[in-house]
Amino acid sequence: MKILGIESSCDETAASVVEDGTKILSNVVVSQIDIFAEYGGVIPEVAARSHLEAILPVIDKALKDANSTWDDIDAIAVTHAPGLLGSLLIGTLTARTLAILHNKPLYATHHLKSHVYANWLEGSTDISFPILALVISGGHTQILYMKKHNDFKIIGTTTDDAIGECFDKVAKILGLPYPGGPSIAKAAEKGNPEKYKFPHPKTAEPLNFSFSGLKTAVLRAVQKDCGLPISHPSHDLKNHLTEAQINDFAASFQKTAIDILLEKLNLAKEQYEVRSILFAGGVSANSALREKAKDAYFPSPKFSGDNGAMVAAAAYFEIKDGKQPTDPYTLNIYPRIEIN
Ligand SMILES: Nc1ncnc2c1ncn2[C@@H]1O[C@H](COP(=O)(O)OP(=O)(O)OP(=O)(O)O)[C@@H](O)[C@H]1O
Ligand SMILES: [Mg+2]
Structure with a gap:
């Protein structure tokens, strides 16, 4: 199953195509670090505007790097919580629109769950519960x-x-x-x-x-x-x-x-x-x-910070557990909500 993961909860615009929750076919991250270095911190309004500029080219590149077209993508996953309001809005509105346009199931994921699932990327299969x-x-x-x-x-x-x-x-x-x-x-x-x-x-x-x-x-x-x-x-x-x-x-x-x-x-x-x-x-x-x-266990350092691959991985393990897609017309964002 190939999932396009989209992440925009803070100051990284990211998209990635991941197969079966672990195999990374592409990973594109555009960081706003250079913009915010001058200020010493993230300015939410500026972050949202930067996401708006970057998000479509980032998604386009993620598909190209994965040698994939929309026909190859089985689902779209996007971060809908928690994060900066404007930043979350850009990612989710883009994902919702693309899901409708390309008729793909849409899955909303929790950002911290995605961070945890970065540990499963690149084939770390020997992690055992609890x-x-x-x-x-x-x-x-x-x-x-x-x-x-x-x-x-x-x-x-x-x-x-x-x-x-x-x-x-x-x-x-x-x-x-x-x-x-x-x-x-x-x-x-x-x-x-x-x-x-x-x-x-x-x-x-x-x-x-x-x-x-x-x-x-x-x-x-x-x-x-x-x-x-x-x-x-x-x-x-x-x-x-x-x-x-x-x-x-x-x-x-x-x-x-x-x-x-x-x-x-x-x-x-x-x-x-x-x-x-x-x-x-x-x-x-x-x-x-x-x-x-x-x-x-640690994620590979390049997947410790925000990225789209972890979003796709989290969605994959949720889908495997029976999670149903979200209605792209009504998907909501939650800037502050606990993982559950
Ligand atoms: N090598 C490092 N040692 C310590 N801290 C680091 C290192 N690399 C990055 N960080 C810190 O990680 C943080 C960014 O992590 P991350 O992108 O996961 O946070 P976020 O997405 O902004 O917040 P959250 O995931 O809680 O919503 C920053 O505070 C940064 O200083
Ligand atoms: Mg983060």
Whole structure:
């Protein structure tokens, strides 16, 4: 079964043709990183306009790269939740129109489910249930318990910032370029992870996360190290930091963030007997984390971030479980809705 997966929930316009949920025939991603590097973050209205410009050429290229025509496509899958409202609208309206035009069944998928299913791409067939899946992305930090395919129970979630957001905000404090995750990872390679000690936040629910305190702890430590008062504006701190300090702060922050993740994972493992551990979402590209969690599954780094292949994979496993297509005339978007 060949599915065209379309993704546009944040700042990547992506489309991919995937056969039987695992075999990638094409994968086209147009990122808006260059646009938002200047601003240090995503501007929703600009993101939506960029999706509008890119989406049809991206889909066209995905079909061409897969040596496919519309006749070869069995279904269209599209992200309808969660994400930026304008961004979701462009992807879903395009998918709805194409489904009607080419008379294809349309499947709406949840973005976090897609991140999890990136682990099945490229033929990782030895993943066995039950599973603990850690979704660590720009907007989410969740521990999911999966008894079987398409059966998700949220057993831990962030009570404030997402881990990816924390990487991005700490990078901003250190004056490292957007997106912060890869910049921190690169600087951390040259830094000392033991130089600064940051607290591991306590949460009322032990499996929940809190990252806003860690971000503030880095801010205070930078101000202190630079001999500046806590009222000193964060945007100016980069002018006071040496390269060695930046690298050490990046390494120490990254180590703390990874240690927190692994501590929560170990707690979850005590409570839930599982046979596989999966990581998913943009932060799962982090090589220091991959090094420390050797027994876990990770998507290939190019499928950690947003892409259309994971959308097609998620839809495939839902269809296999009997999911029915959505009416293209009424498909709705849900900017904020939990995975279920
Ligand atoms: N090597 C890395 N190390 C740490 N973080 C990383 C790395 N590469 C990317 N990231 C982070 O991953 C995040 C982007 O991931 P992703 O694209 O999955 O998020 P999103 O789609 O914006 O949010 P969500 O999936 O929650 O809706 C950013 O915060 C980015 O900094
Ligand atoms: Mg994402």
